[in-house]
Amino acid sequence: xxxxxxxxxxxxxxxxxxxxxxxxxxxxxxxxxxxxxxxxxxxxxxxxxxxxxxxxxxxxxxxxxxxxxxxxxxxxxxxxxxxxxxxxxxxxxxxxxxxxxxxxxxxxxxxx
Amino acid sequence: xxxxxxxxxxxxxxxxxxxxxxxxxxxxxxxxxxxxxxxxxxxxxxxxxxxxxxxxxxxxxxxxxxxxxxxxxxxxxxxxxxxxxxxxxxxxxxxxxxxxxxxxxxxxxxxxxxx
Numbered sequence: 001x002x003x004x005x006x007x008x009x010x011x012x013x014x015x016x017x018x019x020x021x022x023x024x025x026x027x028x029x030x031x032x033x034x035x036x037x038x039x040x041x042x043x044x045x046x047x048x049x050x051x052x053x054x055x056x057x058x059x060x061x062x063x064x065x066x067x068x069x070x071x072x073x074x075x076x077x078x079x080x081x082x083x084x085x086x087x088x089x090x091x092x093x094x095x096x097x098x099x100x101x102x103x104x105x106x107x108x109x110x111x112x
Numbered sequence: 113x114x115x116x117x118x119x120x121x122x123x124x125x126x127x128x129x130x131x132x133x134x135x136x137x138x139x140x141x142x143x144x145x146x147x148x149x150x151x152x153x154x155x156x157x158x159x160x161x162x163x164x165x166x167x168x169x170x171x172x173x174x175x176x177x178x179x180x181x182x183x184x185x186x187x188x189x190x191x192x193x194x195x196x197x198x199x200x201x202x203x204x205x206x207x208x209x210x211x212x213x214x215x216x217x218x219x220x221x222x223x224x225x226x227x
Contacts (some may be wrong), residue, residue: 032214043205043218044156046113088155090216098144098209100216102155 003027006089006103015112019076023089023103026070030091030101033065035074038086038105047087048074079110114217115139116208122223125196133191133222135206141186142208146216147179150203162189196226 006023013019021035032051036044048063050056050072056063064073072091076083089103115138125131135145144163148156160170160181168181178200180192193200205221 034215036218041203041221041223043116043118043221046215046217049215092214097161098214098216099146099158099161104155 001026002104003101004089004091004103007106008104010107010109012109012111013079015079015081015110017079017110019074019079019083019108019110021074021076021087021089021106021108023072023091024070025072025091025101027091027093027101028067028070029093029095031093032091033063033072034090034100035061035063036088036090037083038088040085044088081110081112084108084110113215114142114208114210116206116217116219118204118206118219118222120222121220122225124225124227127197127226128195130192130194131196131224133193133204133206133224135189135191135208135219137187137208140208140210142189143186143211144209145183145189146207146209147181147189147191148205148207150205150221156205159191193224196224198226200224201226 004025035048038044053065053067060077062075086105088105090100117136119134147159159174160168162168162181162183164183170176183189207216207218
């Protein structure tokens with residue numbers, strides 16, 4: 001079993017819909033959670049960074065962390081074709097020495 | 113967020129030659145940099161952790177004599193792929209973190225093709 005599980009997709013939604021992404025993990029020591037967006041042939045771009053459980057909102061993006069269930073989510077409201085990309089969750093903890101453990105990524109396609 | 117550059121963005125080299133990839137942190141001093149490689153449609157695989165002024169720490173299975181890392185300053189780390197072979201063809205990406213933070217910022221990546 002992988003340490004971080006993420007559905008590879010592809011997830012296809014119509015423009016304007018809410019995109020819902022999630023990851024599950026097994027290591028209870030993870031405390032810091034990140035979501036990255038990666039366009040084809042580009043480096044990952046940090047979208048959201050959260051510490052411990054709770055919600056965080058930034059524009060059209062909302063990140064949720066439920067440590068009791070070992071489950072994190074990213075919601076994208078009013079999705080645009082430019083949101084079409086691969087979304088990677090990543091996480092780490094103080095014992096990991098800043099090393100990130102990544103999910104496999106979910107490919108998202110927003111159709112106009 | 114941090115601004116990270118990589119040079120070159122893509123490189124083609126012949127088998128047996130060496131290639132150097134530069135990673136620069138443009139807007140803060142990065143005490144730690146990471147090097148990853150990524151295969152098509154796959155997630156990132158950590159190769160090594162680079163700390164300024166000390167030897168890099170390599171992940172299990174990564175040959176340190178083949179992938180030479182030099183973190184000579186707080187804004188520059190280099191990855192040299194020595195005696196490159198076609199199986200070294202990949203997308204290489206660096207990332208930086210600022211001291212005391214867990215947020216990692218990635219460079220745009222370097223696509224290496226070995227013929």
